[in-house]
Amino acid sequence: MEKRRKLIQVICAVLYNCNFTGFAKGKIYQGDIKGVCVPGLNCYSCPGAIASCPLGSLQSALVSSKYKFPYYILGLLLLFGVVLGRVICGFLCPFGLIQEILYKIPTPKLKKNRWTRRLSYVKYVILVVFVVGIPLVWAVPGFCKYICPAGTLEGGIPLVAMNEGLKAMTGGLYWWKIFLLVVILLSSVFIFRSFCRFLCPLGAFYSFFHGVSILGMKVDAEKCNHCNACVAHCKMDVKKVGDRECIQCGECKEHCRQCALTFGKK
Amino acid sequence: MGYKKMKKYVRKGLLIAAIVLVLMGMSEGGFRDVKNKAVRICYECIGIG
Incomplete structure (x- = not known):
């Protein structure tokens, strides 16, 4: 399952960013597909991005919400959540893939504990304050502007590197975002999916659907003997398979001696 | 109403709401x-x- 999942993650990362000429020219794609959102975190200012970021689009819609209720983007997010939930985190998010690759670097690792479980609530605060609150109150995409590492990595760095005009406009905010990106990427080497677990508001949003999403991990209650081998081996801060912290990656399957875990329609 | 049945209805309701x-x-x-x-x-x- 792990090899298949990795393949899907790589295919998605390439598909979301397949406007390769954008990287060469330092320009972003302007086709009609940009009216559609990808389900994972992928900055629409990435030169390679062919579709929109759901978080960026939501914040932009909230900035304009005084004039127009954001039915379209809310509907898309709801659709992604109900159909896939955090399967998106486990399979369809390029930034999740980047963190998993960095975690493979051989270093001492910080194991999950009660503090990492408590820190997992921070992403809900970020969702409420930066994704919803700041756009509504200050008409600024708060998460995109002050936090989003995907925007910095995929959009900020390549565009600034290839555009002298943009280079001249960089200032404190740019270097703050670079600093934050470096901290997040470095922490991913030692802490499994640190951004996903503690900071990602998109993961926070999708976690609300863990009980109702159509696709995901299923536990056969008749086979399960509650040994908790699945939870013990999981690198996320789960209390049980399929809870709000579960990214539905399916890595727990191989550790279940009762064969009680399956991935599919719930 | 059982938990599973309620979950099914919530899921269907959310799906319809999303499409609408x-x-x-x-x-x-x-x-x-x-x-x-x-x-x-x-x-x-x-x-x-």
Whole structure:
């Protein structure tokens, strides 16, 4: 399952960013597909991005919400959540893939504990304050502007590197975002999916659907003997398979001696 | 009503709500608005402000 999942993650990362000429020219794609959102975190200012970021689009819609209720983007997010939930985190998010690759670097690792479980609530605060609150109150995409590492990595760095005009406009905010990106990427080497677990508001949003999403991990209650081998081996801060912290990656399957875990329609 | 049945109805309800919202949004120009934002460089996203 792990090899298949990795393949899907790589295919998605390439598909979301397949406007390769954008990287060469330092320009972003302007086709009609940009009216559609990808389900994972992928900055629409990435030169390679062919579709929109759901978080960026939501914040932009909230900035304009005084004039127009954001039915379209809310509907898309709801659709992604109900159909896939955090399967998106486990399979369809390029930034999740980047963190998993960095975690493979051989270093001492910080194991999950009660503090990492408590820190997992921070992403809900970020969702409420930066994704919803700041756009509504200050008409600024708060998460995109002050936090989003995907925007910095995929959009900020390549565009600034290839555009002298943009280079001249960089200032404190740019270097703050670079600093934050470096901290997040470095922490991913030692802490499994640190951004996903503690900071990602998109993961926070999708976690609300863990009980109702159509696709995901299923536990056969008749086979399960509650040994908790699945939870013990999981690198996320789960209390049980399929809870709000579960990214539905399916890595727990191989550790279940009762064969009680399956991935599919719930 | 059993938990599983309730979950099924909630899921169906959310799915219908999602589709209705997307269609409503598209009819009001939501697709165009998302596209118009995404085809311009987002200066906030790239750290220019």
